[in-house]
Amino acid sequence: MSLYSLQKLIYELNRDPRVQRAFTEDLDGLLANYRLTPEEEAAIRTDDVGELYIMGVNGQILMHFAAWRGFEWDEYIQAMKDGLKKHGQVKGGLYAAVDGGEGGAV
Amino acid sequence: MSLVFAGVASHAPGITARAERADPQLRDAFYAAYRRMAQAIRGSGAEALVLVGAEHFANFFMDNMPAYCIGMGEEYEGPIEDPDWLKIPRGTWPGNPDLSRRIITEVMQTVDVAYAEEWKFDHGMMVPIHFLDPGGDLDIVPVNINCQGPPLTPLHRVWEFGRALRRACDAAPEKIAIVGTGGISHWPATPNSGKINEAWDRDFLDKWTRGDRDALTAYSDAETLRDAGQGGFEIRTFLAVSGATEGASADIWFYEPIPIFAVGCTIGVVNLDSEAAKQAAE
Ligand SMILES: [Fe+2]
Numbered sequence: 435m436s437l438y439s440l441q442k443l444i445y446e447l448n449r450d451p452r453v454q455r456a457f458t459e460d461l462d463g464l465l466a467n468y469r470l471t472p473e474e475e476a477a478i479r480t481d482d483v484g485e486l487y488i489m490g491v492n493g494q495i496l497m498h499f500a501a502w503r504g505f506e507w508d509e510y511i512q513a514m515k516d517g518l519k520k521h522g523q524v525k526g527g528l529y530a531a532v533d534g535g536e537g538g539a540v
Numbered sequence: 541m542s543l544v545f546a547g548v549a550s551h552a553p554g555i556t557a558r559a560e561r562a563d564p565q566l567r568d569a570f571y572a573a574y575r576r577m578a579q580a581i582r583g584s585g586a587e588a589l590v591l592v593g594a595e596h597f598a599n600f601f602m603d604n605m606p607a608y609c610i611g612m613g614e615e616y617e618g619p620i621e622d623p624d625w626l627k628i629p630r631g632t633w634p635g636n637p638d639l640s641r642r643i644i645t646e647v648m649q650t651v652d653v654a655y656a657e658e659w660k661f662d663h664g665m666m667v668p669i670h671f672l673d674p675g676g677d678l679d680i681v682p683v684n685i686n687c688q689g690p691p692l693t694p695l696h697r698v699w700e701f702g703r704a705l706r707r708a709c710d711a712a713p714e715k716i717a718i719v720g721t722g723g724i725s726h727w728p729a730t731p732n733s734g735k736i737n738e739a740w741d742r743d744f745l746d747k748w749t750r751g752d753r754d755a756l757t758a759y760s761d762a763e764t765l766r767d768a769g770q771g772g773f774e775i776r777t778f779l780a781v782s783g784a785t786e787g788a789s790a791d792i793w794f795y796e797p798i799p800i801f802a803v804g805c806t807i808g809v810v811n812l813d814s815e816a817a818k819q820a821a822e
Contacts, residue, residue, distance in 0.1 A: 438602065445601045449620055449660060493729025493770075494596035494688065497553075501625040507558060514731040528690070528770035531731045538727075539734025539799030 437490050437526055439468045443478070444491060448498045483510060484517025490526030511538065543709045544584035545717035546785045546810035547577055548748070548778050549672070551593065552723060553663035554801040556627045556670060561800045573794030573807040574671040577719075580809065581672060586717035588639055588679040589672065590705065591665055592781065593721045594687035594774040598662035606654035607693040608701055610647065611682035612640040618661025618669075626663055628670050633661070636679035639714055643681060646708035651701050668721045678717070685780060687722065687773040695757040698776045702783020709784070720781035722774030723803040725767065732769075734799035740767050741795065741804040744775065748808065749790045751782050771803070781810065788815035 443465075446453045456464040465475055477485045483500045487493070500510040518524075518535040559567060581589070598620045600606060613635040623630045640655070647653045659682055661669070669680070683705070686692055693701075709716045724744055725737035747755040756779050764772040782790075794807040 441597075442601065442603065445597050449598055492597055492688065497729040498596075498621055501622055511731060511733060518731055528688075528765070528773075529730050532727060532735070532769070533732060535731035537735055538730075538732045539802070 436469060436471050436474060440470055440474045440478075440486075440489065441491055441495060443468045443470070444495045444499050448495055448502070454502070483513040485521060487514045487529070488517045488521040488524055490524055490529075492527055493529035542712050542714060542716055543706060543718060543784070543812065544586050544715045545581050546719070546781055546788075546812060548720045548722070548781055548806060548808040549574065549577060549668050550723060550801075550803050550805045550807075551664045551667040551721040552726070552728060552801050552803040553621065553626055553667065554803075555667050555805065557625060558800050559627065562798050566796050566798050570794055570796065570798065570805045570807075571671070576793060577807050577809065578672045581678075581717045584717060585715045586678060587714045588636055588681055588716050590643070590681045590683060590709065590716055590718040591668060591721060592683040592685065592705070592718065592777050593664040594777050595662050595664045595684050597688055599656065599659050600684060600686065602689045605686055605689050606684070607686050607697075608651060609654040609656055609684045610640060610644050611635060611659045611680070612637050612644060612655045613657045613659055616659050616661050616680060616682060619666040620660045620662045626666065628666050631676070633669060633673075633676050633680050636681065639679060639712060640681050642712055643705070643708040646711050647701070647704040649704070649707070651697075651704045653701075664721060668719060672719065685776045687776050690761070692761060692773060693776070695759060695776065695779055698779045699753060699757055699783035702780035703786060705780065706784040706786075718781060718784055720777035722777035723771045724775060724778075724806060725769055726771035726803040727769035728771045728802045733802045735769070736797040736799060736804045737768055738797050738804060741797075745792055745795060745806070745808065748778055748782060749792060751786065751788055751790065753782070753786070756782060785810045785812065785815055787818045788812060
């Protein structure tokens with residue numbers, strides 16, 4: 435349920451300006467609406483795109499979230515590569531890294 | 541017969557977002573093929589565009605995920621992404637609730653499709669619209685096939701969905717274009733973004749141009765994931781167009797891997813004349 439809740443937060447954040455406003459103005463209040471583990475909550479609070487990726491957040495909504503948080507394209511790709519080195523393979527979902535996360539177009 | 545145009549086109553966000561980072565020759569040739577498709581749609585007299593996409597958790601999420609959904613809104617806004625990131629300005633595009641309702645009603649004769657009066661377009665719709673209908677001249681009927689959150693609809697059902705869409709288009713007096721938009725092999729939104737299995741793509745496109753139902757519906761999702769990445773699940777949008785134009789051949793107007801766009805960039809167009817010729821021969 436928790437990875438689902440984490441993704442639901444990002445899904446709602448991506449599509450709803452009101453949730454975006456709550457994220458910047460009252461993050462504690464916003465996070466109280468989702469059943470996140472302490473690790474998930476910390477990753478959100480610190481814009482840890484690499485760890486969110488490894489937790490199994492759907493790549494498409496994570497890409498959108500990273501852009502909204504101000505990551506340049508290369509920083510975003512690098513954050514996932516770093517996450518992979520630090521935490522190992524993606525734990526769920528469809529967006530697992532292949533080829534050890536090497537390659538791609540950066 | 542009111543289907544006047546059918547084709548497929550790529551929608552990866554890098555196509556617009558990272559335009560300046562691509563090999564200019566490849567990029568410009570791809571853009572030219574996209575514009576040629578826009579011209580062909582205009583030349584067909586199409587009044588409406590049925591855009592069969594695979595969106596990315598912009599409207600449909602795992603709290604209530606339809607296998608198939610057709611838009612029935614008066615208008616649609618997009619992009620949902622930051623316009624400065626996607627490099628497509630935000631705007632609204634006209635829908636046609638009456639046409640949508642008729643299409644949905646007919647599709648429901650054979651496929652249990654969901655409908656939505658609200659729909660925010662993500663890059664999956666916005667990139668094709670940016671090239672094919674930048675002025676908002678066509679009524680858009682957005683169609684989504686879930687390619688994002690498994691369980692996914694099986695390919696043989698996608699084919700039937702395409703057939704149902706065709707029946708619905710043929711019953712409408714309006715002139716309609718249908719465009720499927722998806723990636724072939726790609727690993728978007730991963731550290732491997734830019735990886736493309738060109739051999740797999742070319743083999744798939746060969747089957748697609750022949751409208752080979754048996755070959756196109758034979759892929760298992762496990763094989764697709766292994767050989768074409770999770771982005772490969774979007775072949776469903778290509779199959780829907782094949783189902784809608786059963787018996788027709790198609791041409792590839794453009795295919796080249798453009799890694800910074802994260803996909804083998806594709807423009808394919810169905811020969812609707814070949815379908816008529818085959819029907820006449822039978
Ligand atoms: Fe896509």
